[in-house]
Amino acid sequence: MRVVVAVDAFKGCLSSAEAGEAVAAGVRAADPGGAVRVVPVADGGEGTVDAVLAARPGLRVVARVVDAVGRPVDAAYALLDEGPGPTAVVEAASCVGLALVDVGPDLPPRAGSAGLGLLVRHAVDRGARRVVVALGGTACTDGGLGLLLALGASARDRDGAALGAPGTNPLWDFGTLDALPDLGGVDLVVLTDVDSPLHGPDGAAHVFGPQKGATPEQVAHLDGRLAVWGAALAAHGHLVADRPGAGAAGGLGAALLALGAEREPGFGYVARAVGLADAVAGADLVLTGEGRLDAQTARGKTPAGVAALGRAAGAVVVALAGAVELDADDAAGPFDAVLPVHPRPLPLAEALDPEATAAHLAATAAQVTRLVAAARRPLAPGGGPQ
The missing domain is CATH 3.90.1510.10 (Glycerate kinase, domain 2)
Known part of the structure; x- marks a missing residue:
């Protein structure tokens, strides 16, 4: 499976490159034979x-x-x-x-x-x-x-x-x-x-x-x-x-x-500078995200821009975030799925711990990769998975 990771910074915790490498580690653990590429991104501000x-x-x-x-x-x-x-x-x-x-x-x-x-x-x-x-x-x-x-x-x-x-x-x-x-x-x-x-x-x-x-x-x-x-x-x-x-x-x-x-x-300037459109071309899965994902994310923030390019390329797009606050009637926004990475509610200091967040990003990315890979398996003659 071909996976592109383009994650914005988890502000106060991980840079875009650090968060991306954590996600990529989870992808590789779940699909050792796949190809994963990390593309650092930003919205034209910090990073x-x-x-x-x-x-x-x-x-x-x-x-x-x-x-x-x-x-x-x-x-x-x-x-x-x-x-x-x-x-x-x-x-x-x-x-x-x-x-x-x-x-x-x-x-x-x-x-x-x-x-x-x-x-x-x-x-x-x-x-x-x-x-x-x-x-x-x-x-x-x-x-x-x-x-x-x-x-x-x-x-x-x-x-x-x-x-x-x-x-x-x-x-x-x-x-x-x-x-x-x-x-x-x-x-x-x-x-x-x-x-x-x-x-x-x-x-x-x-x-x-x-x-x-x-x-x-x-x-x-x-x-x-x-x-x-x-x-x-x-x-x-x-x-x-x-x-x-x-x-x-x-x-x-x-x-x-x-x-x-x-x-x-x-975001448009950074996306062109890093060659994001070319990177996602032919990808099966695009993983994006940021520290906090809410209703504002779809209004020009980096993950939404990544999602638009990923979907245009025909990839499954999943957003990962430290905190997720979306309306019940718009649970995914521009993404195919949105997932919080922390396994349970955490005190702010712990949620901003770089080591813990990197580990949680990797674990969640591994689960997403396994799920998407399973959905891509061909069906056996009787209709079940091979």
Whole structure:
């Protein structure tokens, strides 16, 4: 039997590659004579660099930048040698990620995106002529102003003082934008499945601000600041505030769109980069999954994308997850089956234990493989299995 494993990361526990190898071990135990291939995947957020480097020749470059509150942090990006010049793939979460800071009402006035700007600048200085920026999982709601300042933009606060110090949210007291940075012809691509506008009820502050510690009062303040920021960008000829994705990652989408970035769905980019469609062609079974699988999974998340490609190739598609919460009338969603991997309810600390989760993934994958293999056996003349 030919099996393809394309499992998203079990966040806080296993990377996509680690989870995939655990699943593959279970497949091999159940079908020693079969062929199994592991393809790391991601949705264009955290894990994108690892997935791309696992499938494409390139360098992992580590840069010392700053996190969302201005502390030094080492962030890795991929540098790929492809025409017409090197392409860098960077992740916002690697430097200004929410997981790197303490979440609370003290965070919104402090969190900025300067670290991502420094990471992009590092890649450009290393010769990148195209920079792919994976958004998602950020701690900041600054409209990308911090990123632009780190790249050379000029802006002032409402008192006329220059903005630009890392470790602050420059949007909090933003006044005027004097000039945008010039990247010297470098092409930009922004990866996001979020289609929120920059501001308003569906914008960055209202939808994502509370996840980053913002109080209702702070949400209202940030939304007002984002509206002013959108108007400032428009005054410089960049009408981006209402474009889909402008509100992604606290408004980073707007800043990158203002620099001329092309927007691309994250999973689609990663799937092409790792050759997922070719990998699943001719597969009998595709195993996918993530740490938590719920009603949101079918709305653009990685396992749903894998399922679409797997089903189009005629494979049986089974999703594995640490936790499964689906409506009773949609028990499988885009999958042929959905299975929780843990044999019993576990305390969170135990459920996030990498060794235990890997063992449970392997055991469940083995059971699925045996079941699919049994269903493929030809029937004996009397109608029973041979």
